[in-house]
Amino acid sequence: MKLKDQIIKTMMYATGLLVAVVALFPLAWMVISGFKAKTEVLSTPFRFFPKDWMFSNYSSILEDPMFLKSMLVTFTGAVIFAVLSLIINSMAAYVFARLEFRFKRTLWVFVILTMFVPGMAILLTSFIVVTKMHMLDTMAVLILPGVASAGHMFFIRQFYLNIPLALEEAAFIDGANRWKIFTSIFFPMSYPVFVIVGIGSYLGYWNSFVWPTMTITNVDMFQIMQFLNTFRSERSTEMGLLMAGSTLAAIPTIILFLIFQKYIIKGIKISGLK
């Protein structure tokens, strides 16, 4: 019996590690291909590691002003997007979780119904709307259309529903008004849920491709995924360079994830079902 348990345990470890390796393999291959000469990325026979490790791909993609610019522009946009998303959606979440007011039910239904409108159905008409608002090729066109999100609002609200009423009542007795309660009690207590929603918003922005492709034509405003895809189709022979660029474009998200992974993995439990 003991031996059997031991074998099962060992097999579990082996499977676990194997799956982790398989999951990470494509990324590892991308990172390592960034160190290869362009002819070596797809050389036969297949080699995982480069013959000579060269750093020139990484250094020359970093010297490409367009690459750096699109990383920077996207990063700035993503941070603004995430912060605005937290402010706008958490205010609404608080109002719907705690306040009583006229038309509450109507406004709730209005906001929630927007969750069911699929992006593709409004892709073109949204494009027409932003064109009429003269927003093409601006930061606003990347940030404003997606920043209010019923889904995120709903998620934050679920969290607020679990904050004890007593906390709020005590503040009321001390004379605090709603704004004060929101900014000094709810906002600071939201840290765990803000990490999840903030990172979700950040990633959504960072990884978005279709919307920027439609609304941004000025190369100085190119978003990183747009840059990568253009690079891929225009300079397809520069494979090592493309791999180095893709690696660098993935790094900010991976670092962010590694810093906050505890919260994110915990958050899966909340977001999954409850």
Place this chain on the structure above:
Amino acid sequence: MKKKTRLDNVTAFTMLIPIVVLLTIFVVIPFIYALYVSFYDWSFYQDSEFVGWSNFSNVLSDPLFMMSIETGLKFALFVVPAQMILAFFFAHVIRGMGTKLSGFIKTSIYIPTIISGIIASIIFVFIYDYNAGLANVIVNMFGVENQAWLADAKTALGSIAIPAVWLGFGITSLIMLAGLLDIPESYYEAADLEGAGSWTKMVYITIPLMKNVVLYLLIVGFTGAIQQFELPLVMTGGGPLNETTTPNLYIFNHFRNDLLVGHSIASALLLFVVLGSISAIIFKVLNSEKAVDG
């Protein structure tokens, strides 16, 4: 008690202004506009003309649209069951491991989930390369000749399904794991006392108690997969012979190439009716207990 029913109209409206205004401008107006355009022969360059339901009937009689729905369903059938079964077993593996190592493994399998479809496409286009891609290196080991994975109508869709599984596997496993950990250990202990084997425990305890998790993942996975279009857009452009044109890619390609957009919008709305009802069901299932107060 009075305090609870007092109305905070001004505060509430002030705090709701941003979300309501933004959703109105960027979701509701485009949506109503889309409904309107779907009944017109609308284009950027000419006056629009009311055409009634003809956009919708054109879409429904377009064999390519029907084919794209079929492609979307096939794609979902490749991705969802594979992902669910792998994740179900892998969640058990993680649960059986010590906490130290399982933390590392949870992190590793989750990382692909945060990677963009574009980067995944770039990587997998190289993996599927005809002459020197890894996929052919692997099948060569089993004595199979090189395949043109993405260019062959027989293999293209399946080849795109693999990066889709790769991207979604981590989150699916972790949600499964969360579901598994919610099952009280005492159920299994009781079953052990009764002398139940692991198969019996799986069939009578784990699977019934995981029903909601599985249902949730099935619906979310299914609606997500059928709407996938970044991977085929970048990897194959919908080819070969439209074999990888998913419904959303069909619509997107029409947006880019057609002057008359009523047609694409009508197809998007038709798809929306189907997917919207599925999402409404998810919402109903998930939110049955904690719905709006009152």
